[in-house]
Amino acid sequence: MTDFYQSQRAMRAMRQAALQRGVIAVLDVGSTKVSCLILKFDGLAYRDEADGVGPLAGQSGFRVIGSATTRSRGIGFGEIYSMQEAERAIRTALQSAQKLANMRVDHVIACFSGGRPRSYGLVGDVRVDEQIVSENDIARVLSACDVPEYGEGREVLHAQPVNFALDHRSGLLDPRGQIGEHLSTDVHMVTVEEKVILDLAYCVKRCDLELAGVASSSYAAGISSLVEDEQELGAACIDIGGGATGVSIFLRKHMIYCDSVRLGGDHVTRDISMGLQVPETTAERIKTRSGGLFATGMDDRDMIEVGGDTGDWERDRRTVSRTELIGIMRPRVEEILEEVRAHLDAAGFDHLPSQQIVLTGGSSQIPGLDGLASRILGQQVRLGRPLRIHRLPQAYSGPSSASLVGLSLFAAHPQDEWWDFESPVERYPTRSLKRAVRWFKENW
């Protein structure tokens, strides 16, 4: 834990350095594509308020100066399984983006959907030292949270204080300076498998770059796809990607639950490939061109050329009706959504004041997905696209770039995390010195 605390603090320092320099790259390591945006922060000076609750304002003035997407290799379920291949994919994306930006970047913020994220809610409780809540009290209450056993080989990815309560007042965003006795906090912690982060860090390092931050891609997708009132009132963002489907629940502008289902669009493609006996590239093409989820009478007559290059005429001229294709796709999509439903139920999504569900990610573009999702997940379903950010290329405005855009926003407005606060143990010597000085002042 302390080890990771240190490395997270190091990453945070690096992120600040990058923001001061003004250029940072965000990298979405997905199972279908690896995409990269290069952001330039300019105009607004970075307010060097090192530690504090509340959004680090003043860094929002950024624009996209370079972008690149490449087919991903060596990555499945949002995890790296072949280091060399993944490194090549990351290198390709970064090189073209740097070429486009005509600028060299040294810091990367990356996100991934794999690693089996698990959410924990922590509660901390502490007595306030001097009536007025100081920064040190916040650090103390954060460190007073009882961390559950999250298992060997797992690491904390996010640990965000989502709520502060002072005596009987709950729902405080920033209790500093307020007067009270009992300070308690709720922290949302996400852990992932350590190996996944280490692999990613290693790949990035092999590309001569520094990893300046990591985020869960379901979190990033939620930031960019949910509009403000949805984030405030409670909503779930379902980021249906290629290899994994991210689920994140937001309430009161904080993520309160994060999970990932290891199913995605690739499985649909594989089903089509197996069902129609075609290569996966053909299956992917058929899926994107003619895929659907609701069959109508018209679809019986809509014949799709399957194609092939075996030389056997009978085999190469096969056609299937669109109904058949839908018959293959629909059970798999239903399975994905059922799985998501199970996770949402487990998270207690029913108890939220508003139960908006936003579908995003590349596979959310399947026609009719919103209709199917509203049957399985609930009535309030909409398809989401990422927010527009300044100078974002048109190609990145679709739902498949939700987590990339979210990561850009995350880079510009980082959520305060646990490690953004000094650990109170470190500060003890200076505090005792202060006490000594005060004692002298009072008694002399």
Added chain:
Amino acid sequence: MFEIGARKNIPNDPAPSRWSYKLLRLMLSPFLRRLVFYGVPVFLLMVVTAINLYDENRRDQLRAFYDEIYLSVVERPEFMVNLMSITGASDEVMQDIREVVSVDFPISSFSLDLDHMQKEISGLDPVKHAELRISSGGVLEVKVIERIPAYLWRREAGLEVLDETGAYVKNVGSRLDYPRLPLIAGEGADLQILQVEKLLKAAQPLENRLRGLVFVGERRWDVVLDRGQVLMLPEEGAASALERIIVMDDAEELLARNIRVVDFRIRNRPTLHLKEGAMEELKEIKLMQLRPSE
């Protein structure tokens, strides 16, 4: 169909090699970029120039080449000045101007320094103001306003002509060259020329008898009339003193009498100097008046 163990050749999978990636990043580093795109070309350019200019012959060639281009522009007929026309000057002054502006026509207008020439011409004594311009057709026009002679000033060196501001115009041999000009004398008189003007105005009634004005001791004026009469005026209020004398003359015919000097240097104590023998004459007249008529 792929051979077992053969690498799958995927055409749509371009990935840069590690080295090309590193090279790109190196070239994108700001210092090296600037060095390559600005530093090296500038350096090469400088080296090439230096090597070329190292040779004396080549430098001369370059200079000659430059001169040729310069001359080909400068000596175009549009820029040539062929003659000088002087207006507003007398023959004498014109001669002087031609001497001062010794230019061999035709000449390019680029090599004429009009400001300098204007200063030279204005520096001539008889010239009050000069205007130079090059008009179309290659004519250097010189417009001169001469100083108008206003006073004759007799000095030890000779007779000088001054204009109305007291500026020197020229020397003349004889007074008869300018018979109508008033005569003044005395060192420093040219600096007090405004006073002269006032005095002359005041002395209008005595015009027929006026011979000239003398500046005495560089502080006060004497008015000299014919028959050797002198009116000595004070330093302050000379003109009003002169007017007073004239009034006295009107009333008493002062100046028609046998008087040599009317001394008005001290206002409250005017003094008369009689001419030599005048006193005796007066006595005789008195005696004759006293003698009973016979």
